[in-house]
Amino acid sequence: MRATTSVGSNAIQLARNAGYRVVTTASPHNFDFVRSLGAAEAVHRRSPTAVEDIVERIGDSPLAGTLAIGFGSLRKAIAIAARTTGSKRVTSAQPSLLARIEGWRAPRHGVRVSGIWGGTLKDNEVGPAIYVDFLPTALATGVYQAAPDATVVGHGLDRIPDALRQLRDGVSARKLVVTV
Numbered sequence: 001m002r003a004t005t006s007v008g009s010n011a012i013q014l015a016r017n018a019g020y021r022v023v024t025t026a027s028p029h030n031f032d033f034v035r036s037l038g039a040a041e042a043v044h045r046r047s048p049t050a051v052e053d054i055v056e057r058i059g060d061s062p063l064a065g066t067l068a069i070g071f072g073s074l075r076k077a078i079a080i081a082a083r084t085t086g087s088k089r090v091t092s093a094q095p096s097l098l099a100r101i102e103g104w105r106a107p108r109h110g111v112r113v114s115g116i117w118g119g120t121l122k123d124n125e126v127g128p129a130i131y132v133d134f135l136p137t138a139l140a141t142g143v144y145q146a147a148p149d150a151t152v153v154g155h156g157l158d159r160i161p162d163a164l165r166q167l168r169d170g171v172s173a174r175k176l177v178v179t180v
Helices: 006-017 028-036 050-058 073-083 095-104 118-123 126-141 157-169
Strands: 022-026 039-044 066-068 089-092 112-115 149-155 174-179
Touching: 006 022, 006 066, 006 126, 022 028, 022 050, 028 039, 039 050, 050 073, 066 073, 073 089, 118 126, 149 157, 157 174
Parallel strands: 022 039, 066 089, 089 112, 149 174
Antiparallel strands: none
């Protein structure tokens, strides 16, 4: 998982506050950032041994789940789930790759791959548990952080191409915002 994205930053905090031990990936200069959000372990996301390093850090603990965020992370997440005990479920933020990946390798290793669709939270018990029962108090008490920090890159829809260029050039531990 790319822990420094807004989805990754929030996933770390939600999992940690639910009682899970979080092992994630990030660039070394962001290790302190992801640990400040609750990650127990961080592995260099570009390391050629990242999968092995994560599996080693998980050890004998059962895997609760795997979240794949960012280009190239889905195959690695499947490899991690296949090599650990516990949940063989990978959730991906890359829906365009799901059809190809599911037919490629996941079922062969007993791994189930599904996409992220945030809209389903309003229709099940998870949404109210997070947004009503947990987040208001957690934000007010500082147990949960709005992360990563937002950077306003402009005002108006005509600034969106500039924001997308910045995103393509590389953004780390920041959320780009265009106000309207």
